[in-house]
Amino acid sequence: MISELKSVFEYYDKEKGIDREKMVDALQLALLAASKKSIGPARELRIVIDPDKGTIKAWARLIVVETVSNPWEEIAIEKARRVKKDAQVGDELDLEVTPKNMGRIAAQTAKQTMLQRLRMAEKENLYDEFKDRTGDVVNGTIRRFDKSDVVVDLGKFEGVMPSKERVSTEDYTPGDRMRFYVKAVEKDGTRGPEIILSRAHVNFVRRLFEFEVSEIGDRTVEIASIAREPGYRTKVAVHSADDKVDPVGACVGMRGARVKNIVRELNNEKVDIIKWSPDPATFIREALKPVKVLTIQVAPDKSSARLTVSDEDLSKAIGRRGQNARLTTRLVGMELNIERDEHAAEVFEGQMDTAAHELETALGINLDTARKLIQGGLGDIGMLMQVELEDISDALNGDEVLAAQVHERIQSYIPKGAQP
Numbered sequence: 001m002i003s004e005l006k007s008v009f010e011y012y013d014k015e016k017g018i019d020r021e022k023m024v025d026a027l028q029l030a031l032l033a034a035s036k037k038s039i040g041p042a043r044e045l046r047i048v049i050d051p052d053k054g055t056i057k058a059w060a061r062l063i064v065v066e067t068v069s070n071p072w073e074e075i076a077i078e079k080a081r082r083v084k085k086d087a088q089v090g091d092e093l094d095l096e097v098t099p100k101n102m103g104r105i106a107a108q109t110a111k112q113t114m115l116q117r118l119r120m121a122e123k124e125n126l127y128d129e130f131k132d133r134t135g136d137v138v139n140g141t142i143r144r145f146d147k148s149d150v151v152v153d154l155g156k157f158e159g160v161m162p163s164k165e166r167v168s169t170e171d172y173t174p175g176d177r178m179r180f181y182v183k184a185v186e187k188d189g190t191r192g193p194e195i196i197l198s199r200a201h202v203n204f205v206r207r208l209f210e211f212e213v214s215e216i217g218d219r220t221v222e223i224a225s226i227a228r229e230p231g232y233r234t235k236v237a238v239h240s241a242d243d244k245v246d247p248v249g250a251c252v253g254m255r256g257a258r259v260k261n262i263v264r265e266l267n268n269e270k271v272d273i274i275k276w277s278p279d280p281a282t283f284i285r286e287a288l289k290p291v292k293v294l295t296i297q298v299a300p301d302k303s304s305a306r307l308t309v310s311d312e313d314l315s316k317a318i319g320r321r322g323q324n325a326r327l328t329t330r331l332v333g334m335e336l337n338i339e340r341d342e343h344a345a346e347v348f349e350g351q352m353d354t355a356a357h358e359l360e361t362a363l364g365i366n367l368d369t370a371r372k373l374i375q376g377g378l379g380d381i382g383m384l385m386q387v388e389l390e391d392i393s394d395a396l397n398g399d400e401v402l403a404a405q406v407h408e409r410i411q412s413y414i415p416k417g418a419q420p
Contacts, residue, residue: 022124024049031056042097043073058098064091130157130185130195137207140197142176152180152197165198169231170267179265181207200230205271208262209236215250222247224276227330229323231269235287235331239276248273280305280334287328291317294341304335314340355379363409372396373406384410 013020031047042060049056062075064087075095080087087093140152140159148163150172165183166172180197181204198204206226215221221240228234238247251273252259263271277283281296284305291313297306309317317338318325329336352374359370362381376395378384384392384406393403 020051024051026120031058041072045097056098057096059094060097061092061094064089064093127185127187130182133182134184135203135207136182137179137204137211138182138197140178140180142172142174142178144174145172150197154195157195159195159197161197161199165196165200167200167231167267167269169269170199179208180204202226202228202234205234205236205262205266208265209251212258212261213251213253215240215245215247220245221250225331225333227327229327231267233270233272233323233327234266235272235274235327237274237276237283237287237331248275274331280332283332284328284334284336287331288317288324293317298334302334304337305332306337306339308339308341311340314338363406363413365406365409369396369402369406381410381413385413 013023028047028049031049032045043063044061046059047056048059062080063073064077064080065074066077066089068074068076075093077087077089080091080093083095084091084093138154138159140154142150143153143158144151146160150161150166152159152161159180159182161180172178178199180199181201182195183198183201184196186194186196203226205228206223209223210216213221216223216238220242221238224237224239226234226236236251238251240247240250250258259271259273263269274286274289277286280298280302284296284307285293288309291309293307293309295308299305316324319327325336325338352371355374356367356370356379359365359373359379359381360367363370373379373384373392373395378387378392378395389403389407392406393400396403396406
């Protein structure tokens with residue numbers, strides 16, 4: 001038992017970093033509970049362990065009496081004086097009550113309790129070491145899965161990445177070495193402290209930029225805001241108080257080296273770097289590039305903005321499943337209402353009507369046929385005079401009879417001012 005105890009103490013001290021006094025306290029408490037079964041409810045029973053010698057002894061404090069009525073709390077004067085010659089009735093005497101089977105008790109009964117308490121002590125060390133590291137990025141190796149959570153080996157300790165902190169587009173395989181954001185160190189009363197890790201947190205991207213871009217590290221360039229949909233796209237707004245510094249260029253790096261390193265760490269998640277502006281309208285225009293914003297109306301309280309874009313830019317501004325609009329809204333911190341520019345549409349419709357009426361008058365065809373020709377890219381009479389009958393038929397949805405009639409009208413058309 002002596003050598004076994006020494007080995008346990010040395011292992012946890014060196015490999016796990018658990019203080020030896022904590023281990024001794026844990027084992028003493030465990031053995032105290034186990035020893036009561038074999039010793040009985042002795043008065044002030046306690047267990048004393050010498051970690052250097054590896055010895056275990058049980059002690060009780062009994063009251064010296066003339067006649068013993070409760071053997072668990074009292075000792076006869078005759079027996080007491082064998083231990084202490086000058087013992088008197090009423091004295092309290094410390095007496096060793098170590099049972100002969102203490103070694104077996106320690107090995108069988110106390111083992112699980114001891115390990116449990118040692119695990120708690122280990123987690124207390126974990127909390128002490130990591131409590132000030134919330135917000136840091138750490139390296140770890142994926143070890144196993146606990147239901148939908150990922151358990152990560154951080155060296156001396158383990159961290160947990162809950163399912164909601166995982167990136168849906170990433171695969172996690174035991175043995176993979178990755179970087180993680182320390183979201184929190186929670187001190188749970190039942191399970192003990194836990195290191196909560198994340199790869200989906202928006203600040204994971206912030207920290208990667210701080211590591212990769214020295215200008216952000218020394219505050220020459222600052223990150224104004226970040227919006228992220230993990231695994232798909234991130235928008236980062238940056239600015240600099242120094243007019244000589246290009247904040248976007250500093251983050252991109254020479255030939256895009258800096259941002260490429262970040263994108264690689266994020267498993268090819270798209271990252272847009274945008275120049276921040278104190279003017280909301282300018283900031284919105286920058287955030288939506290390359291979409292050209294035609295008009296912007298910002299609410300007086302700057303909580304929302306209404307903007308218009310051209311019909312062809314509308315889908316780009318909104319993005320696939322509304323992603324671009326959502327990210328831009330989060331980035332600028334305003335509710336954005338993106339609409340089609342109705343004025344441009346009205347102008348276009350007016351131009352189509354004018355062109356259709358010109359064809360109607362010149363060729364003597366109905367307005368509907370003229371519109372179909374224009375929509376088919378044949379809105380100019382000069383062009384119509386050069387195309388084949390088949391092209392006209394295609395523009396008229398394959399109506400060969402109507403196409404032949406139009407072709408005949410084109411052949412007989414005489415431009416104004418021309419000699420018949």
